[in-house]
Amino acid sequence: MNEAKLENEQKKDKFTKEVEEFIPSPHVSTDIYEIEATSGDLSLLSKYHYKFKEEYRATYVIRPGNTEELSKLMQKCYEYSLPMTLRAAGTSCYSSSTPTKGGVIIDLRRMNNVHNIDKENMIVKCDAGISWQKLMEALLEYGLAPKCYPTSYRASCVSGFVATSGKVGVGVLKNGLMKDVLRSVVFVKPDGSTETISRDSRGDLSLDDIIGSFGIFGAVAEVELEVTTLKTSLEMVGYSFNTFKMASEFFRMLKNNEASKPLFLSLSDKEFEKYAHWTYPSRGFFVYAVYSDNLSVTSQSVSFAKETASKLDGLSVEEWYLKEKWRDMADTELNVGRWCQNLIFQEYYISDNRVEDFYTFYIEKSGKKYRKAFYMMSGAKGGNRVKLFGLSDIKNSREFFGIKAVFNDITINNYENGDSLYTLGVVNTFYFLRFDPERAEYLRQLKNKIDPGDLVNDYRLVKAKMRTWRVGLLFWIAKRLYRTA
Ligand SMILES: Cc1cc2nc3c(=O)[nH]c(=O)nc-3n(C[C@H](O)[C@H](O)[C@H](O)COP(=O)(O)OP(=O)(O)OC[C@H]3O[C@@H](n4cnc5c(N)ncnc54)[C@H](O)[C@@H]3O)c2cc1C
Structure with a gap:
C-alpha cells in the first residue's frame, strides 16, 4: 500500500470510530451494496452518469436516528471536509439524492418519530425522515390527516416534499401547498449547528429558502405541519x-x-x-x-x-x-x-x-x-x-x-x-441556470454564505455538472440519427 493510500485508510478508520461513538455501528456502513442501493433512482441518468463513476461514489452511508445524531454527524463530516448527500426515500429522481462528489450519504429514514400531535390546534411535530404513510397512520388515531402529500406517499418522506417543492400532489388544490402548511423546521447547517426556523424568523435562511432547496443549505431535521380533520x-x-x-x-x-x-x-x-x-x-x-x-x-x-x-x-x-x-x-x-x-x-x-x-x-x-x-x-x-x-x-x-x-x-x-x-435535481439544474439566472444567482450567494466549502448536496440549483452546449450538440446529433433510424 503506498503512503497516500495508507493515510487515507487511517483517516477512514478514524472517522468511522469517531462517528460510531454517537451512532450505532450497524448504521455506519461502508458496504458497497448499501451504498449502491442508496445512490440511484428511477431516472436512468443517475445509473449511467453518477452511480458507476468512481469519483462520484460515496464511501459511507450513515443513518442518524435523531436530530442530535444528525447534527454531530454533519459536524464530523465538516471537520473532515467530507462531502454530504442528504437522502430521504430517493423517489424524486433526476439524481436529486445521488452523491456527486463521494463522501457520505446521510440516509434520513431512521429519523421517523412523531413528537407531538396537537389535536386542538391541528398541528403535528415530527422527524423529517418519517414516511407520509407512517405519519398518516399516526394522525388517523386522532381523526386527523396531512393537508397535502405526494402520490408517492407510501415510500416518500416528509422532508423530500419540503426540499423538492411540494407544489403538486394530493390535497394541494383543496388545502394548500407545502409552503402554506409548513410552520417551522429544525434545521442543521453544514457545520452541524442547529437552528429552528419559523415563518417569522429573520436569520440568514427563511422557510421559503428551504422549500425547494434540494438540500443545498443543509438538512431539515424536524418539521411542524398544519394538518386537517379526516372527512366523513x-x-x-x-x-x-x-x-x-x-x-x-x-x-x-x-x-x-x-x-x-x-x-x-x-x-x-x-x-x-x-x-x-x-x-x-x-x-x-x-x-x-x-x-x-x-x-x-x-x-x-x-x-x-x-x-x-x-x-x-x-x-x-x-x-x-x-x-x-x-x-x-x-x-x-x-x-x-x-x-x-x-x-x-x-x-x-x-x-x-x-x-x-x-x-x-x-x-x-x-x-x-x-x-x-x-x-x-x-x-x-x-x-x-x-x-x-x-x-x-x-x-x-x-x-x-x-x-x-x-x-x-x-x-x-x-x-x-x-x-x-417541475423537478430539477442534479440532472435538470443546467436548464434552471440557463433560464432562471436571477433566482440561481440569489441561491448561489446564499449557498456561499451558508456552505462556502460546497460540502452539502453539491451540483444542485447553483452549479451544473452538464454544459448546455454539450447537451445541445448531443441532442442535435440524436435527432438526426433517430429520424433516419
Ligand atoms: C410514483 C411517484 C409519484 C410521485 N408523485 C409526486 C407528487 O404527487 N408530487 C410531487 O411533488 N412529487 C411526486 N413524486 C416525486 C417524489 O416522490 C417527491 O418529490 C417526494 O416528495 C420525494 O420524497 P423523497 O422522500 O423520496 O425525497 P428524496 O428523493 O430522497 O429527496 C428529494 C430531495 O430532497 C433532499 N432532501 C431529502 N431529505 C432532506 C432533508 N431532510 N433535508 C434537506 N434536504 C433533503 C434530497 O437531497 C433531494 O435533493 C412522485 C414520484 C414517484 C416515483
Whole structure:
C-alpha cells in the first residue's frame, strides 16, 4: 500500500470510530451494496452518469436516528471536509439524492418519530425522515390527516416534499401547498449547528429558502405541519373524452369550481391508463377527481361534475375503476416503467392557461414514432405537474437519445413560454441556470454564505455538472440519427 493510500485508510478508520461513538455501528456502513442501493433512482441518468463513476461514489452511508445524531454527524463530516448527500426515500429522481462528489450519504429514514400531535390546534411535530404513510397512520388515531402529500406517499418522506417543492400532489388544490402548511423546521447547517426556523424568523435562511432547496443549505431535521380533520365522505368521478380540448376544459372547470375543490385531480391519455392499470377507458383522454368532505359537499361536487361532463360529451367510467385508481395511486407512475426496459421521463410545471398549447407542442414534437404516455396532476390554482413518459427499448440507443432530444425541445419551449421544469435535481439544474439566472444567482450567494466549502448536496440549483452546449450538440446529433433510424 503506498503512503497516500495508507493515510487515507487511517483517516477512514478514524472517522468511522469517531462517528460510531454517537451512532450505532450497524448504521455506519461502508458496504458497497448499501451504498449502491442508496445512490440511484428511477431516472436512468443517475445509473449511467453518477452511480458507476468512481469519483462520484460515496464511501459511507450513515443513518442518524435523531436530530442530535444528525447534527454531530454533519459536524464530523465538516471537520473532515467530507462531502454530504442528504437522502430521504430517493423517489424524486433526476439524481436529486445521488452523491456527486463521494463522501457520505446521510440516509434520513431512521429519523421517523412523531413528537407531538396537537389535536386542538391541528398541528403535528415530527422527524423529517418519517414516511407520509407512517405519519398518516399516526394522525388517523386522532381523526386527523396531512393537508397535502405526494402520490408517492407510501415510500416518500416528509422532508423530500419540503426540499423538492411540494407544489403538486394530493390535497394541494383543496388545502394548500407545502409552503402554506409548513410552520417551522429544525434545521442543521453544514457545520452541524442547529437552528429552528419559523415563518417569522429573520436569520440568514427563511422557510421559503428551504422549500425547494434540494438540500443545498443543509438538512431539515424536524418539521411542524398544519394538518386537517379526516372527512366523513370520499367520492370519486371519472369521465373519458374524445379530444384533449374537451378533457382539459373539464379539468379546468373542476379545478376552478370554488364551491368544492377536488382533493385530487388528474388528466391522462389512454396510453397512460393502459400502462398504469389492468384495464382502461375506451376514449382517448381521462379526467379523474376525488372529493373528500362531508356528504352534502361531496354529493354537490359529484352533481357538478356530472352536469359539466354531460355538456362536454364526457363518458362516465365505472365505479370499480375509480376505486382501483385511488387504491393504486402510489403505483400508477411506477407501473408505466414495467412495460419497457428503458423508461425515460420528464416532469414539467405548466400554468393553467398553457395546458392546451403545451399538449399541442408535445404531440407535434413527439409524433407517432415511440411508445409514450401523458399524465397531468393538478397543483394549486395556477399550475400543474405534467409527466411525459417515453418507453424505449434498451437495444435501441438511437430511440433512447431521440426521445431525450424530444423532451429537451419541449423543455426549452416550455421555459421560453414562461413555464419551467417541475423537478430539477442534479440532472435538470443546467436548464434552471440557463433560464432562471436571477433566482440561481440569489441561491448561489446564499449557498456561499451558508456552505462556502460546497460540502452539502453539491451540483444542485447553483452549479451544473452538464454544459448546455454539450447537451445541445448531443441532442442535435440524436435527432438526426433517430429520424433516419
Ligand atoms: C410514483 C411517484 C409519484 C410521485 N408523485 C409526486 C407528487 O404527487 N408530487 C410531487 O411533488 N412529487 C411526486 N413524486 C416525486 C417524489 O416522490 C417527491 O418529490 C417526494 O416528495 C420525494 O420524497 P423523497 O422522500 O423520496 O425525497 P428524496 O428523493 O430522497 O429527496 C428529494 C430531495 O430532497 C433532499 N432532501 C431529502 N431529505 C432532506 C432533508 N431532510 N433535508 C434537506 N434536504 C433533503 C434530497 O437531497 C433531494 O435533493 C412522485 C414520484 C414517484 C416515483
